[in-house]
Each structure stands twice: as C-alpha cells, then as structure tokens.
Amino acid sequence: MHISEGVLSGSVLISGFALTAVGTAVGLKKLDYEHIAQVGVLSASFFVASLIHVPIGPSNVHLILNGIVGLLLGWGAFPAILVALSLQAVLFQFGGITSLGINTLIMAVPAVMCYYLFGSIIRNRPKWIGFTAFACGFTAVFLGAVLAGAALIFTEENFLTVSALIIVAHIPVMIIEGIVTVFCVGFLSKVRPEMLSAFYEKESRW
Amino acid sequence: MISEFFINDTFFIQRLDPRLRIVFATAYSFAVALFAHLQTLITALLISCMMLVMAGVNFRVLAKRLLAFNSLVLLLWLVLPITFSGEALYYIGPFTITREGVLFSAQITLKSNAIMLAFIALIATTPVSVIGHALEKLFIPQKIVHILLLTYRYVFVIEQEYQRLIRAIKTRGFIPKTNIHTYKTYAYLMGMIFIRSVDRAQRVYQAMICRGFEGKFHSMDLFALKRQDYICLPFMTTTIIGLEVLEWIVTI
Numbered sequence: 001m002h003i004s005e006g007v008l009s010g011s012v013l014i015s016g017f018a019l020t021a022v023g024t025a026v027g028l029k030k031l032d033y034e035h036i037a038q039v040g041v042l043s044a045s046f047f048v049a050s051l052i053h054v055p056i057g058p059s060n061v062h063l064i065l066n067g068i069v070g071l072l073l074g075w076g077a078f079p080a081i082l083v084a085l086s087l088q089a090v091l092f093q094f095g096g097i098t099s100l101g102i103n104t105l106i107m108a109v110p111a112v113m114c115y116y117l118f119g120s121i122i123r124n125r126p127k128w129i130g131f132t133a134f135a136c137g138f139t140a141v142f143l144g145a146v147l148a149g150a151a152l153i154f155t156e157e158n159f160l161t162v163s164a165l166i167i168v169a170h171i172p173v174m175i176i177e178g179i180v181t182v183f184c185v186g187f188l189s190k191v192r193p194e195m196l197s198a199f200y201e202k203e204s205r206w
Numbered sequence: 207m208i209s210e211f212f213i214n215d216t217f218f219i220q221r222l223d224p225r226l227r228i229v230f231a232t233a234y235s236f237a238v239a240l241f242a243h244l245q246t247l248i249t250a251l252l253i254s255c256m257m258l259v260m261a262g263v264n265f266r267v268l269a270k271r272l273l274a275f276n277s278l279v280l281l282l283w284l285v286l287p288i289t290f291s292g293e294a295l296y297y298i299g300p301f302t303i304t305r306e307g308v309l310f311s312a313q314i315t316l317k318s319n320a321i322m323l324a325f326i327a328l329i330a331t332t333p334v335s336v337i338g339h340a341l342e343k344l345f346i347p348q349k350i351v352h353i354l355l356l357t358y359r360y361v362f363v364i365e366q367e368y369q370r371l372i373r374a375i376k377t378r379g380f381i382p383k384t385n386i387h388t389y390k391t392y393a394y395l396m397g398m399i400f401i402r403s404v405d406r407a408q409r410v411y412q413a414m415i416c417r418g419f420e421g422k423f424h425s426m427d428l429f430a431l432k433r434q435d436y437i438c439l440p441f442m443t444t445t446i447i448g449l450e451v452l453e454w455i456v457t458i
Contacts, residue, residue, distance in 0.1 A: 159335045
C-alpha cells in the first residue's frame with residue numbers, strides 16, 4: 001500500500017501534504033514533551049515490526065500494522081507514521097519526497113479512524129475484544145487500500161481498474177492483519193492493558 | 207540488517223550543506239513530478255544520473271534498490287497499457303494495448319526513476335541525524351524532528367531486540383508456515399516488542415530529564431554555507447529553471 005514516486009498528479013500530492021500537515025499538527029499538539037520519547041521509540045518498533053514477512057501460501061506479505069498503531073497512539077499515529085515513512089525512504093528508498101504526504105495520509109487516516117471506532121470497545125468490552133480487534137486490523141488495511149485507490153482515481157480516471165486491483169490484492173493482507181491484530185491485542189490486553197489507549201488520554205503513567 | 211549504505215563523504219555532493227541538498231531535492235522532485243513530456247523527463251533522468259555520479263554511491267546496493275522499485279513499475283506496465291482507454295496499438299487476445307496507456311507507463315517509469323535517483327544522490331547519502339538537525343534549521347517543528355531523531359536512534363536497538371527474539375523462537379523449533387500458529391507467534395513477538403519499547407521509552411525519558419532536557423536537541427554540526435555551496439546554488443537554480451523552460455518549449 002505504497003504509491004510510488006511519479007505516479008500521482010500535482011493536486012493530489014499537494015492535498016496529501018496539506019492534510020498530512022493538519023493531522024500531524026493535531027497529533028503533535030496532543031503530545032507533550034514527555035510523550036515524544038514514547039512516540040519515537042514506538043515508531044521505531046512499528047518500523048521494525050513492519051519488516052516482518054509473514055508467510056501466506058507460497059509467497060509472503062509484510063504487515064502494515066496501522067490498526068494497532070492507531071489503537072496505541074491515537075492522533076499520535078500521524079507523526080509516528082510520517083517519521084517511519086521518512087526513515088523508510090532514507091534507509092531503503094521505499095518512496096521519496098513528493099509522495100510522502102499522500103502515503104502518510106493513506107496509512108494514518110485509517111489508524112485514527114480505527115482508534116475512534118474500535119478503541120473504546122476494545123478497552124471496555126472484554127467479551128467483544130476478539131471480534132473488534134479483527135475488525136480493527138481488517139478495516140485499517142481496507143480503508144488504506146480505498147484511500148490509495150481514491151488517490152489514483154483523482155489523478156487519472158483510467159486508474160479505475162488499477163485501484164480495484166489494489167483493493168482486491170489487499171484482501172489476503174486484510175485478513176492476515178485482522179488475525180495478527182486479534183492475537184496482538186489479546187496479548188497486550190493480558191500483559192499491559194493500559195497500553196491499549198492513546199497515552200495522551202490519561203495522566204496515569206505506564 | 208538496517209544500515210546506511212550510501213554514505214561516503216569524500217564525494218562532492220556529499221560535502222554540500224545538507225540544508226541546501228534538502229531544499230534542492232524537494233524542489234527538483236516536485237518539478238519532475240509535475241512534468242508531462244517525455245523529452246523533459248529524459249533530460250531530468252540524465253541530470254539525476256549525473257548527480258548520482260557526483261555523489262559516488264555504492265553501485266551494487268544502488269542496483270539492488272533500483273531493481274526493487276522498478277519491479278513495482280513493471281507491474282504498472284502489465285496493467286496500465288491494457289486498462290487505459292484510447293487509441294489502440296496492438297491486440298493481444300481479448301486485450302487492447304492503447305497508445306495512451308503505453309505513454310502514461312513510460313512517463314511514470316521515467317519520472318519515478320528520475321526522482322528516486324536524485325533522492326538517493328542528495329538525501330540517502332546523508333546520515334539521518336544530520337537530516338534531522340538540518341530540518342530543524344529549515345523551520346520544521348521541533349517536536350517532529352525530535353521524534354525523527356529518537357526513532358532513528360532506537361530503530362537499530364529495536365531491530366537487535368527483534369533479532370534476539372527471532373533467534374529464541376527459532377531455537378525452539380519455530381518454522382514459519384501458513385497457519386494460525388505462525389500468525390499467533392508473530393503477533394506475540396510484536397506485542398513483546400511494543401511492550402519493551404514502551405518500557406524503554408520510559409527509561410529514555412527519565413534519562414533525558416536527568417540530563418536536563420528542555421525540549422531541544424543540541425547539534426554539534428555548524429550549518430554554514432561554504433564556497434562550494436555558493437558555487438552550486440546557481441547551478442541548482444538553473445537546472446530547475448532550465449527544465450521548466452524545456453517543458454514549456456515542448457508544450458507550445
């Protein structure tokens with residue numbers, strides 16, 4: 001779910017940057033200086049976790065994890081994903097400067113939406129946690145693929161087929177993300193339940 | 207292992223002021239991203255190659271990276287020519303290859319390569335710590351720069367932690383397959399990494415407080431434009447203006 005350099009039109013690239021700037025500003029405003037270290041180190045751990053290649057049949061996929069990022073960081077997902085993608089660009093050359101804004105948007109908007117849609121259910125309804133966590137992982141990737149498709153269609157209407165292909169190709173990823181999110185959230189809710197809410201929400205320390 | 211392959215500051219481009227490189231790379235990338243004509247794009251690709259030579263990057267790693275992102279471009283070549291509507295060039299079975307589709311694919315190929323080569327020459331050759339401090343000097347908000355620097359600092363530490371956990375599960379006979387057990391194992395592994403990073407972040411913040419952190423990371427790099435920067439500045443400006451003029455000439 002990564003749109004390469006040189007594909008999108010100027011207006012899409014610029015709006016991507018503008019919206020990412022707004023989201024990042026909201027995220028940074030919610031973070032005090034004492035949260036900066038937490039976002040930084042967690043962002044590094046999401047970066048490493050997204051390098052894990054999970055087998056699926058004869059091939060493998062790497063996880064996107066924006067559902068979990070959203071649950072753990074809330075609006076902090078914007079700066080975290082922006083930074084992770086910048087590092088990915090500098091260290092591995094996955095993507096460059098112009099598509100940074102739109103690619104951050106594609107991953108961070110679903111993250112924040114998942115935080116609002118599923119966060120409180122996961123925290124407060126232990127019975128529903130499995131189903132909700134699956135929905136969270138699945139929806140985050142699904143929305144990301146839809147946003148990526150939308151960015152392509154806004155660039156060039158002929159991208160319609162490509163956009164549909166992107167969404168269809170991501171269905172296995174959505175299912176695997178859902179499954180991994182179920183286990184990961186289940187694990188965190190047993191071991192460290194207080195991590196499952198964005199830390200700017202409450203004052204009690206971890 | 208994660209590492210920075212392209213750094214070798216004996217080469218000309220790598221000795222330029224990082225701020226200048228960031229500003230030029232951004233302006234150049236956006237300029238190229240907005241071009242539409244093949245003539246301009248080919249010129250841009252040649253200019254990017256020249257920058258790459260001046261940056262003295264490791265060509266073996268470069269080839270690997272180019273292969274990786276051009277395989278994505280190859281996917282576009284498989285899909286775009288047959289899905290675009292327009293003037294038909296060839297018919298292959300039920301598919302029609304259109305002129306517009308081929309042109310658009312060629313455009314994307316040239317653009318993405320020109321942008322990525324320039325990015326590798328100008329930005330990937332700079333240590334992230336230097337990029338962070340340069341961004342701060344370029345009026346990027348301090349908080350995001352701090353997150354970038356901390357992420358960079360800990361990405362290597364956490365990767366080692368990840369390698370340690372992987373060794374542990376392999377020692378216990380874990381073989382990744384397409385089954386629930388594998389997904390569960392990876393999910394728990396990630397969960398463990400997240401928990402450890404949160405604990406680590408706590409300690410990092412305490413250490414920062416002990417050393418009197420007041421919301422600023424001080425940098426020992428003095429950013430000052432030197433003679434080579436002043437010599438390069440007109441060349442950089444001319445490159446972008448020249449390309450824009452070329453695009454305009456081709457249009458009319």
